[in-house]
Amino acid sequence: MKMPNITDELRATVRAELPEIEEISDPDLRDKVVEAWAFALAETSFRSISEIPGAGAPGRNVLKTGTQADHLRGVAIQCIRVADEFKTQFPDFPLKCDILIAGALVHDVGKPWEFAPENQTRWEDDPRETGWPSIRHPPYGAHVCLSVGLPEAVAHIATAHSREGEAILRSLECTIVYYVDHAYWRILKAGGMLADTEAVRPPAPPP
């Protein structure tokens, strides 16, 4: 797989779209979060995170309003608030804040690959060739993270924030991102904020 052409314009776009990057204290980690998103976008026809539909997966859990950048920011901000509350209640809470914020911001960095119309068309045309999708966004996101030199703990959050994490033991920071990310979609669904949600019905009574 050839290296994508990462431009300074893409890097500047990512910094503008994800202002929570500035909450990361380590400047090298900040730069690598930017690099991961610029790398992921440069591999596709997307020129910004906001061009990616606001959805949990292509065609599923689709926001009525908002983009993928809004989702990332929402998850990152909520992770910071959850962490702050635990640290207030438990001063010895062994949380690595930089890893949590970086992981929250890149947990979906594999989505440009999975959502790219050119990839979806290719996979749909011949699913027997490489599958459909060939690689879901969590493991692809780990590939992106490791390709730009992000720490293993951040790549772990990308790969294990969804159902791929059921086969392994999640880290503390990944556990927070996993629950916040799932709560994000579940709460929006309960609030009628997802376009593809079926009519709400009570559960079927037991037989």
Ligand SMILES: [Fe+2]
């Ligand atoms: Fe997500």
